[in-house]
Amino acid sequence: MITKxxxxxxxxxxxxxxKGKNFTDLRELCSPAELAExxxxxxxxxxxxxxxxxxxxxRKLFTxxxxxxxxxxxxxxxxxxxxxxxxDFERVLDCGADKVSVNSGAIRDxxxxxxxxxxxxxxxxxxxxxARRTASGYRVFAxxxxxxxxxxAIAWIRRGVALGAGEIVLNSIDTDGVKGGFDLEMLSxxxxxxxxxxxxSGGAGCAExxxxxxxxxxxxxxxxxxxxxHYGQVExxxxxxxxxxxxxxxxxxxx
Amino acid sequence: xxxxxxxxxxxxxxxxxxxxxxxxxxxxxxDPDALLRADRVILPGVGAFxxxxxKLRTTGLAESVILAARAGKPxxxxxxxxxxxxxxxxxxxxxxxxxxxxGEVRPIAETISPQAKIPHIGWxxxxxxxxxxxxxxxxxxxxxxxFVHSFHGVTDKAWVAATVDYWGTLTAAVQRENVCGCQxxxxxxxxxxxxxLRAFCEEGALW
Numbered sequence: 001m002i003t004k005x006x007x008x009x010x011x012x013x014x015x016x017x018x019k020g021k022n023f024t025d026l027r028e029l030c031s032p033a034e035l036a037e038x039x040x041x042x043x044x045x046x047x048x049x050x051x052x053x054x055x056x057x058x059r060k061l062f063t064x065x066x067x068x069x070x071x072x073x074x075x076x077x078x079x080x081x082x083x084x085x086x087x088d089f090e091r092v093l094d095c096g097a098d099k100v101s102v103n104s105g106a107i108r109d110x111x112x113x114x115x116x117x118x119x120x121x122x123x124x125x126x127x128x129x130x131a132r133r134t135a136s137g138y139r140v141f142a143x144x145x146x147x148x149x150x151x152x153a154i155a156w157i158r159r160g161v162a163l164g165a166g167e168i169v170l171n172s173i174d175t176d177g178v179k180g181g182f183d184l185e186m187l188s189x190x191x192x193x194x195x196x197x198x199x200x201s202g203g204a205g206c207a208e209x210x211x212x213x214x215x216x217x218x219x220x221x222x223x224x225x226x227x228x229x230h231y232g233q234v235e236x237x238x239x240x241x242x243x244x245x246x247x248x249x250x251x252x253x254x255x
Numbered sequence: 256x257x258x259x260x261x262x263x264x265x266x267x268x269x270x271x272x273x274x275x276x277x278x279x280x281x282x283x284x285x286d287p288d289a290l291l292r293a294d295r296v297i298l299p300g301v302g303a304f305x306x307x308x309x310k311l312r313t314t315g316l317a318e319s320v321i322l323a324a325r326a327g328k329p330x331x332x333x334x335x336x337x338x339x340x341x342x343x344x345x346x347x348x349x350x351x352x353x354x355x356x357x358g359e360v361r362p363i364a365e366t367i368s369p370q371a372k373i374p375h376i377g378w379x380x381x382x383x384x385x386x387x388x389x390x391x392x393x394x395x396x397x398x399x400x401x402f403v404h405s406f407h408g409v410t411d412k413a414w415v416a417a418t419v420d421y422w423g424t425l426t427a428a429v430q431r432e433n434v435c436g437c438q439x440x441x442x443x444x445x446x447x448x449x450x451x452l453r454a455f456c457e458e459g460a461l462w
Contacts, residue, residue: 002421003378003399040445045378071272076401076443096268098403098443121302123374123403166374197376221377251378251399253445 003251004214004243005045005222006236007199008229010035011052012081015062017230033068039229040073042236043253047073048101048169048224051081052144063095070096080128084108089116093124101126101169104142107149107156110163117164126199127165129157131186132173138186145173153186154193161194168194169224171201179205182213182223191219204228207239214248257281257456258293260320262310264335265299266442273442277453287319295456296323300335304344304360304406307335308352317353324355330434331455334404337429337436341408356431358410366407367423374405378444381417381427388416388430389461393450400437400444400451402427407438432462 010017010032017032036047049066070077079092080101089100100120106113106127116125130141131153138153157168170190172183182203191198200213204225213223228234240250257274259267261283274281281297282289290296298320300307311317324330332340344350344360352360364373378399383391402419408426416435417428429436435455441448455461 001380002375005377067268070269071275074269074273074276074443074445074448076403076440077269093266094268096266096272098266098269098440119302122405123376124301167376195372196374197372219372221372 007224009048009226046076066095101128103128113163122166127160128169169199175203181209197221261285270442287315290319298332298336304346305350332436371422400439
């Protein structure tokens with residue numbers, strides 16, 4: 001049976017891993033490659049490297065950090081942030097990324113999804129969506145959650161999958177940074193809309209939040225989080241052991 | 256020397272790094288002659304079957320891979336590289352493969368329950384037939400490896416070296432003597448994947 005994935009997200013800024021609440025208040029933490037290696041050892045199933053400033057400041061990802069990580073860590077790496085053209089795919093795939101996550105770049109040019117899927121395969125293209133509740137339903141926000149695009153989140157995700165996105169990361173701005181659990185309602189709506197893997201993001205505050213996620217929504221494939229792992233509130237090995245004892249299929253690594 | 260076939264597809268950097276991690280030096284090469292000089296050949300690949308098969312042929316690499324295999328050199332196909340070992344692919348039309356192992360590449364949707372999500376992405380458990388290939392000597396039945404695919408190899412069970420359960424049974428590895436292939440990514444499957452690569456690179460019988 002396929003296992004549920006636990007995915008730490010490393011927000012990289014100026015070569016450091018950072019975590020901010022609701023996309024602001026950036027704080028420096030430590031070396032991405034070292035942290036990635038530690039998470040891999042503890043049983044992370046995949047890692048996401050995000051350049052959180054790239055989408056609004058045009059910063060390029062630090063590809064040397066990516067290379068350094070890919071040299072040491074042998075689990076899948078997804079890279080996002082500032083991906084706006086096919087050349088950006090090429091740049092990060094050459095440095096050891098396996099999947100590329102598009103967000104604002106795909107909103108500006110949806111054909112980027114189709115072009116990338118044709119060239120690198122659907123499995124390579126992850127559509128990452130920052131969404132928030134509004135009076136008119138779930139809406140897609142851009143620029144790190146600051147700008148309402150006017151797009152309906154469910155319709156956009158459906159379109160992204162039709163264009164060739166092989167996976168969806170749904171980040172609920174409403175629950176992000178609050179540490180009160182994942183946005184089960186929004187995730188449920190997305191799972192009903194598409195048949196590709198869905199990764200839940202935003203809101204994890206403790207190990208129980210992951211258990212609730214997978215129990216309530218068996219169609220969710222993975223849980224993504226940053227600060228609970230970075231600050232040690234959730235230790236991946238312990239998390240997986242508790243998921244396993246609750247009957248959730250997970251991959252455990254030998255010590 | 257291990258040659259990694261470079262025909263413009265796949266994450267070769269990770270593959271090379273994983274080999275380095277187990278103390279092996281690999282040369283990434285698009286030179287057909289270099290494959291003939293190598294002791295072992297790895298054929299990676301992601302993307303569409305037809306495009307990849309065309310690229311292998313137009314570069315002359317297909318012929319070298321076949322010659323290397325016929326000369327008895329251990330050959331390992333990974334993901335699309337495994338699929339290319341078979342006789343044909345059926346993604347966007349029918350395309351001839353390298354034909355080193357009988358069988359064809361079919362959509363996994365034909366085999367598994369319609370409830371299943373496609374692509375099959377994530378960590379899943381390997382299942383081995385009774386007569387386990389030496390390629391998997393370091394791996395236990397039920398060990399997890401990383402899969403990303405929508406197609407798989409359909410072949411006689413004589414050539415199936417491992418399967419994986421995903422709303423049905425899919426081919427996870429194939430082998431015919433010195434020619435072997437993994438549908439999963441050993442270079443992205445943590446310690447278990449490194450053990451598969453180690454078994455492939457070590458001296459000693461592969462079958």
